[in-house]
Amino acid sequence: MRIEDLINQNTWWKYGGDFWKYDKNLKEAKGAFTEFQRRKIALKRGNIYIIRGIRQSGKTTYMKQMILSLLNSGVEPDIILYISCDRLASRKELRNVINNFVQTNRDKEPLYIFLDEITYLEEWNLELKTLADSDFIDKLIILATGSSAVKIKEKAERLPGRRVEGNEYYFKPLTFREFVLQTLLQVAVHVKSPDFSAALKILEAKLRNISTSMDEDLDSTMGKIREIIPFKEELDYMLDLYLLTGGFPGVINEYFGNKFEKKEEGIGNELYETFMRIVLGDMSKIRRSDTIARELMRGIVGRYGTKYSFTTLGKALELSHQTVMEYLEILEDAFLIEVVHSLDISKGRPKLKANKKIYFSSPFVYYCVESFISGSDGFADSKENLMRKKDKIMEGVVANHLIQTKEEPYIKEWRTYLWFFYTSTGKEVDLVYKKEKDMVGIELKYKEEVDKREITRINGIAEYIVLTKNQYERFDSMAFIPVSLFLSVLEKSRRLL
Numbered sequence: 001m002r003i004e005d006l007i008n009q010n011t012w013w014k015y016g017g018d019f020w021k022y023d024k025n026l027k028e029a030k031g032a033f034t035e036f037q038r039r040k041i042a043l044k045r046g047n048i049y050i051i052r053g054i055r056q057s058g059k060t061t062y063m064k065q066m067i068l069s070l071l072n073s074g075v076e077p078d079i080i081l082y083i084s085c086d087r088l089a090s091r092k093e094l095r096n097v098i099n100n101f102v103q104t105n106r107d108k109e110p111l112y113i114f115l116d117e118i119t120y121l122e123e124w125n126l127e128l129k130t131l132a133d134s135d136f137i138d139k140l141i142i143l144a145t146g147s148s149a150v151k152i153k154e155k156a157e158r159l160p161g162r163r164v165e166g167n168e169y170y171f172k173p174l175t176f177r178e179f180v181l182q183t184l185l186q187v188a189v190h191v192k193s194p195d196f197s198a199a200l201k202i203l204e205a206k207l208r209n210i211s212t213s214m215d216e217d218l219d220s221t222m223g224k225i226r227e228i229i230p231f232k233e234e235l236d237y238m239l240d241l242y243l244l245t246g247g248f249p250g251v252i253n254e255y256f257g258n259k260f261e262k263k264e265e266g267i268g269n270e271l272y273e274t275f276m277r278i279v280l281g282d283m284s285k286i287r288r289s290d291t292i293a294r295e296l297m298r299g300i301v302g303r304y305g306t307k308y309s310f311t312t313l314g315k316a317l318e319l320s321h322q323t324v325m326e327y328l329e330i331l332e333d334a335f336l337i338e339v340v341h342s343l344d345i346s347k348g349r350p351k352l353k354a355n356k357k358i359y360f361s362s363p364f365v366y367y368c369v370e371s372f373i374s375g376s377d378g379f380a381d382s383k384e385n386l387m388r389k390k391d392k393i394m395e396g397v398v399a400n401h402l403i404q405t406k407e408e409p410y411i412k413e414w415r416t417y418l419w420f421f422y423t424s425t426g427k428e429v430d431l432v433y434k435k436e437k438d439m440v441g442i443e444l445k446y447k448e449e450v451d452k453r454e455i456t457r458i459n460g461i462a463e464y465i466v467l468t469k470n471q472y473e474r475f476d477s478m479a480f481i482p483v484s485l486f487l488s489v490l491e492k493s494r495r496l497l
Helices: 003-009 012-021 024-031 059-072 091-104 124-132 152-156 176-190 194-207 218-226 229-245 249-261 269-285 290-302 310-317 321-333 363-374 378-388 390-403 483-489
Strands: 048-053 080-084 111-116 140-146 168-171 337-344 349-360 418-422 428-434 439-445 463-468 473-475 478-482
Touching (some): 003 080, 012 059, 024 059, 059 080, 080 091, 124 140, 176 229, 176 249, 218 478, 218 483, 229 249, 229 390, 229 478, 229 483, 249 269, 310 321, 321 337, 337 390, 349 390, 390 439, 463 483
Parallel strands (some): 048 168, 080 111
Antiparallel strands (some): 337 349, 418 428, 428 439
16 A cells, blocks of 8 residues: 555544544534434453444444544554555555554554454455464554455454454444434424424433333333323424434435425435445445345335245245345345344244245335335435335334344344244234343334234233334233334443444
């Protein structure tokens, strides 16, 4: 790598803590409607940290925010190295840059090394292994990100005892709770109604101190939700905004900037197009057919929220069962989809050969795929889908959030605690969540009035949470909770940033 290119990537070597004024990512973040913040990692010397996550979710901005924070805390600019690995030709080039950086600063420690999109390099895990086994690892702090549609998970698992254990994190679209807490005050400034604005500000202060986990007692959860019931109108309003933007910081800021500052509601088509170009480009990089990927995603859209087998999907798309499984695994590894298995209640484990449900990891991903397939305007298409398929899209959002509640890389995969259930006679439970001791059924009934007789009761499921549009009631083992209130208090795993 040329020294000029390296300096351009590490502008703090020139400008120090003022580098953000000249950095594209941080300038955009600070000039946006909201500068989103993520959970911070406590960096310790001698460790290697890996952040895996979906494209366009803000990982690069997160890295730059960490670097700015280090500089503001007094860390010298010249002991921080950032490398955008998608600009390197080989692992050898990466190794040379790092070795030169370490030798240049051999009398200083710790040294900070940020490796962005390391998965662009073939056998990237071998470079981390080399660093972990080096004589100077104890003076380094290494943070690497990856999102390319390659088996990053599999390669990371080949690093046992290499300073990675307990240091891997996931980076996903913002949850509804994060979205609400980080945008409420800005939205309050722009809404026209003084009463609504005042309510949003009060809600922000109250909600910050109220949260629940899925393992918490249902009575306790209901009690906490009771405290924010007066703000249901405000949370419904925020949920509608969340469903349009899907938790992606850039998309949220585009929409809010247009809506509140330009007074033109909408999201530019380029955001939908860029996302799909990146996804299909990643497929090409690993020598997979973007045509097959597109057809597979078309099949997922057409069956959204319903159960089906890989064989059925393959036959409909004229693809082999093996091809369907291979491409679905790639889409899962890229955090684009989530394949939910059905549950064998008697054995307490998933039925791997039975029907599945497949959800996109964010409603925005759904809209990108739908727009790409149909050739229609992305934002208009999303509005249309929310009119016709809001219940299905909402079911996917609920699944996304339940997955994030206690997911921890390698220790606790979400497939060990979240499934759905169906019988041969047609009975079905949308989602089944394994708490510490019992199973809880999750049903989404997004309509004005829900009769408790509509809920499928299954032996082996102790409690039911029925997510509704308006109802807040308790019937023995069933809790009816408005979905906007439920999602607003739901905590996520400590290993999700």
